[in-house]
Amino acid sequence: MICKGCGENKSLIKAHAIPEAFFRGLRDGKDPPRLLTDAAGKFPKKAPIGVYDKTILCRECEDKFQVVDDYAQSIFLRKECGHVELKWYGRVVGYRVDDVDYRLLKRFFLSVLWRASVSSQEFYSKVSLGPYESDLKELIWRDECGGKNQYSFVVSKFTDTTIGRTILDPHRERWHGVNYYRLYLYGYVVYIKVDKQKSPEILRNFEMHADGPLFVVGRDIRNSSEYSVMVSVAHKSAK
DSSP: BBBBTTOOOOBBBOSSSSSSSHTTTTOOOOOOBBEOOOOOTOOOOOOOOOOOOSSSBBBHHHHHHHHHHHHHHHIITTTTGGGGEEEETTTEEEEEEEOOOOHHHHHHHHHHHHHHHHHOOOOGTTTTOHHHHHHHHHHHHTTTOOOSSSSOEEEEEETTTTTTTTOOOOOOEHHHHHHHHEEEEETTTEEESSSSOOHHHHHHTOOOOOEEEEEEEEGGGSSSSHHHHHHHHHHHHHH
């Protein structure tokens, strides 16, 4: 098959858009994670190593993402206990993550978005980058991440780490007329601007543009739009 990275006819592997490590925490004892859907006629499926795709990358191209994938896992999973809670009148409203490499982190987010866009898996079907797909690939293959206002991003996290640890399918949305994609990473939510317009002010204040601390916005999952979606999908899947 043709690799969507190098464009050569090679044997393709089980490649992940969202790295497998972000799915491991969803295991319930010995039971693997399950993919739930509210689509009519479709049933829950076991996903022991997360969502992978055997139609996008060869081994050599998949290895190109190893450095950024490992870095993101270190920041969000292995070193999560070191994140500093930011409180307002005793309530957690965010987190500070010190000593973050801006370029590596941004390259990770862009690589997830590109892999999701070229994936044939239904889980990633709401990610379609159009003309931005080739632009992202060019940046990724040059180990670049674009300019300050190009593909800017904001990171949030559900403060309830019991029910907040979830991975919903990524999708496109609009913030004050500006296009964004929303990615879910085991309790974290990343908003990536895929638009030539400037970021709306409500998000601009939380964007990261240089090395240093990453400020993560705290969110209450029970008061979020995601919570109602999760409840609805769970009920329909049970039926």
